[in-house]
Amino acid sequence: TYPKSCQKKYDAVSLRTDYYNELGLRILLGFISRCAFRNGYAVEPIFSHSTKHYFRVYLKLRKSKRELSENLENIMYIQHCFKCLNRSYRSLADLKEKCECGNSFRNAGPLWTGKLADPEICKKMLKKVSELSENLEGKELERLIGLIMEEAEIVQPYFNIHKVYKKLERNVEAMNRVIEKLEKNGFKARRTHFSNFGIKTNASVFEIYQIL
Ligand SMILES: [Zn+2]
Incomplete structure (x- = not known):
């Protein structure tokens, strides 16, 4: 996710945000899906994660016109404000110059803004893992899959x-x-596999400041 190698490898712009690993994973998925589109395939990520220093994604490819056009809507940019931590996904046509706080936005992308995993598949994986292994590695894997399943719906x-x-x-x-x-306060909030200090929520940064 270093900006220069990112531009070369994934034809995308990255930023050193506090959610850098999620951004990297989404940029990678954006790149893969753009490659798939060119060959007429829609993608559906079923399990993706960032662990230590690597990203791994597992996805289904489908030849479906309807899913392809839905997929296209999932490829956007992210606008990040380093002053107030505001961030939002926007299409190229809707990019704004300034954040609500008055600071200029920085942009990254294109990236995948949809789900990173399929909770149903995570559930099946969890069942298999708990049957197979009782050791420490098995427990860690269970924890990872559990977190990914829980956070999947918050994009x-x-x-x-x-x-x-x-x-x-x-x-x-x-x-x-x-x-x-x-x-x-009526928002979704979950822990995330990306960081022990990370929280996934559908509340905006301004709502978070108000609530906390
Ligand atoms: Zn701001």
């Missing part, structure tokens, strides 16, 4: 809660407490 990039609390100029609260507060 917005995760927030690093240390960064969020730094902006709020307050001490970090426990992850469970953060999740509880967001859920009480």
